[in-house]
Amino acid sequence: FAAELAAREALPLQWTLAQLGQARHLAAVRRLIMPPPPGQPKNWRAYRERFVEPERIRAGLAFWRAHESWLERAEAEYGVPPEIVVAIVGVETFYGRLVGRWRVLDALATLAFDFPAGRSDRSAFFRAELEAFLLWCRREGIEATEPRGSYAGAIGLPQFMPSSLQRWGVDFDGDGHVDLRGSVPDAVGSV
Secondary structure, three states, rough: OHHHHHHHHHHOOHHHHHHHHHHOOOOHHHHHOOOOOOEEEEEEEHHHHHOOHHHHHHHHHHHHOOOOOHHHHHHHHHHHHHHHHHHHHHHHOOOOOOOOOOEEHHHHHHHHHOOOOOOOHHHHHHHHHHHHHHHHHHOOOOOOOOOOOOOOOOOOOOEEOHHHHHHHOOOHHHHHHHHOOOOOHHHHOOO
């Protein structure tokens, strides 16, 4: 994988090997990626009670007020109403409270090279996401061991997978970097 990635993307092989060599296998990620056990089907009421509740609504209003100028700019440039952006950030990470604790490198490498049996094999998808993640780290000058995210490798306030970050990530604050973890403007512009 490292040799193919390095050759295809003109990356130094030693850099690629060094990044991948820091990945740790996470058995918990293999368990979490599995579908829930059969039981009661999910319904709108259960979903609504989890996401449309007073604390999240208050947090959403505070987020909207604090970042109103960025939300207005995103609407002007992309035509996406602020309530849509605010709702996505709220559902995905509770306005940054729940961005994930897993090292993205570890989660993606585990799922890329040791995807659990018992469901459709998505290891090729996660290998592509691992590749996109390493390319993003290289471009942004980030140590691959630094970013934290979901057990599936999603990053930042909007929980973008690395390929989505590569494709849709926007440097909305103009600092020369796409940072969905530490820049609310970049997260707003990207959503």
